[in-house]
Amino acid sequence: HLERLRALAREVGLEAPLYTCTAWGGAAVPAEGFLPMHAAYPFTPWEPDPSFEPVPSREFLFRSPQQPAADWWQAGAFRYPIERYPYAYCELGAGIQMTYLHRPLVPPECTQALAVVALGSGCNWLGYYMYHGGSNPPGRRGFLNEFTVPRLSYDFQAPLGEYGQLHASYHRLRLIHLFLAEFGDRLAPLPVVLPPGASTLKPQVTNVLRYAARAHQDQGFLFLSVYQDHAETADLEGIALEVLLPQERLRLPHEGSLRLLRGMSAILPVGLELGDGLRLRYATAQPLTVLHARERRCVVFFAPDGLQPEFALARQGCRALTVQGGSSAEEGETLYAWPLPGLGTRLEATGLSGRGVELLVLSQEQALRCWKVRLAGTEYLLLTESEGAAWVDAGEERLTVCWQGEAQLDLLSYPRLPSSLPATGLLEDRGTAGVFWRYRLQCPPWKARWSLEQPEPQVVRLRLAAEALEGVRDLFLRVDCVADVGQAFLDGHLVADYFGSDLPWIIGLKRFAQPGRELELILRFTPLQANAPVLRYFTRERLPLPASDGTLPVTVRAVQLVPEYGIELPWQE
Known part of the structure; x- marks a missing residue:
């Protein structure tokens, strides 16, 4: 069947460099010409039983196709010669679509841990479903949605939402994607090394550290995870890792122990060549x-x-080590440093040529707001300081910075930005912040040009002035409500919908705005039934008391319009 489909595609000119096929669940894989792909979904809301109780999945246990166990995944998980193909994922569940019967929330830690465990298990190809949510178009005679999901919305809790908004999981994955862009060529050839007993570990056992390595000789990466879906987890105390290398034995940390917070996952380097003859034995x-x-x-x-x-x-090859924002010590053939993560922390190691290498050490919160760009032949690390979502992009002729919330944004840069950018007048130099330089971007504040009415408890009417989007890139309607289903109508047509949950309903209004015309959006809600099984997905404290008709009254807790600002800064090489 797959070979015939490929032949039909080629007949009409659909020639591709790679043809892929489903390989999970024991699916048949053609002998030649297809790349087998895998999937991982910790949340399965498509189950038809409204009382379905999920169990902890095996997706957060390190394993290796090169070292298969009898119960590695499922009986017959690999029906192809695994040594011939890279281990690839096309459907890591980076979110999940809510269904009418099941409305689970996918925490960002889950998305991050899925990717970390996949890489630590030998994966060299991260593919997601979905990476960018979207909206189904209405059909000519009905709707094109799949059974039990909203008619239009397919946000999927994806890293990029239905209207292009950045969810927390997007930033978690960006940490991994930045790592892979720089170190992926080192990681890809490395085989998996599993600790003793890894194949017997059960997902219900959460008081044991899950870990693996990808290494060859004395170089590689350690992968750690303390995340498990549908199970209680706790911080792991008193952890020390021992790494046996051909010529030495490493203990992480050198003295004492590590504390690993529940839900965390991490990638740690071993034997990392930093350049100029400098070698990092390990880092936590x-x-x-x-x-x-x-x-x-x-x-x-x-x-x-x-x-x-x-x-x-390693002391050999390192002439000197200075630590700004921490402490250091020398013991035998090793130089140790204990930096305090932050904007003012920098390590400088002088190598064989005397030029040396700088090391910055950020907190995780700071890293989640970092972007790497190239301007005028130099690479910069930019850090956005904003309570709302923010993003940065560099093109051939301009640097674009966008953010939500307040009209001003502080942008940190390392090293200092080219002088031509502040000279545009769009970027104010605010001095230093540790080893970074601080700049301020300021837009004219968006002025509210909208009105809101609630003519009935289950109806909200939003009116937006014709010029309401002037000066902003977009406006996001954020509705915090307790309801079963929400539907948004424009000119009598359904344009957006929502299945109630603890997540707010967010609608990007730029999509529907027409120049010179006032926008009127009607939101209609249906109430939850007091005995509905889906109530278990709601925080109990949010639920109102039942009414006499057996429903929970629709409760619109808050309605906000959140502007998205953007500034384009021209620059030249």
Whole structure:
């Protein structure tokens, strides 16, 4: 069947460099010409039983196709010669679509842990479903949605939402994508090394550290995870890792122990070559990216929440080590550093040529707001300081910065931005913040040009002035409500819908605005039934008392319009 489909595609000119096929669940894989792909979904809301109780999935246990166990995944999980193909995922569940019967929330820690465990298990291809949510178009004679999901909305709790908004999982994955962009070529050839007993570990057992390595000789990466879906987890105390290398034995940390917070996952380097003859024996911090400059190299790390960073550099090849924002010591053939994560922390290691390498160590919160861009031949690390979502992009002729919330945004840069950017007048130089430089972006504040009415308890009418989107890139309607289903109508047509949950209903209004015309959006809600099984997905404190008709009254707790600002800064090489 697959071979015939490929032949039909080629007959009409659909030639592709790769053809892929489903390989999970024991699916048949053609002998030649297809790349087998896998999937991982910890949440399964498509179950038809409204009382279905999910169990902890096996997706957060490290395993290896090169070292298959009898119960590795399912009986007959691999029906193809695994040594011939890279281990690839096309459907890591980076979110999940809510159904009418099941409305689970996917925490961002889950998305991050899925990717970390997949990489630690030998995956060299991360593919997601969905990475960007969307909206189904209405059909000519009905709706095109799948059974039990909203008619239009397919937000999927994806890293990028239905209207392009950045969810928390997007930033979690960006940490991994930055790592892979810089270190992926080192990781890809490395085989998996599993600790003793890894194949017998059960997902219900959460008081044991899950870990694996991908390594060859004395170089590689350690993968740690303390996340498990549908199970109680706790912080792990008193953890020490021992790494046996051909010529030495490493203990992480050198003295004492590590504390790993529940829900965390991390990638730690072992034997990482930093350049200029410098070698990092290990670090209890995660590599983020590398800034390549004309004169020197800067390697950026971050400390996963709760993890005390410790750096151990080989004395051979390192002429000197200075630590700004922490302490250091020398013992035998190793230089140790204990930096305090933050904007003012920098390690400088002088290598064989005398040029050396810089190391920055951020907190995880700071890393989640970092962006790497290239301007005028130099790479920069930009950090956005905003309570709302923010993003940065660099093109051939301009630097674009967008954010939600207040009309001003502080932007931190390392190293200092080219002088031509502040000279545009759009960027105000605010001095230093540790080793970073602070700049301020300011837009004219968006003025509310909208009105809101609630003519009935289950109906909300939003009127937006014709010029309401002037000066902003978009407006996001954020509705905090307790209801079963929400539907939004424009000119009598359904344009957006929502299945009630603890998540707010968010609608991007730019999509529906027409120049010179006032926008009137009607929101209609249906109440939850007091005995509905789906109530278990709601926080009990949010639910109103039942009415006499057996329903829970629709409760609109808050309605907000959140502007998205944007500034484009021109620059030249």
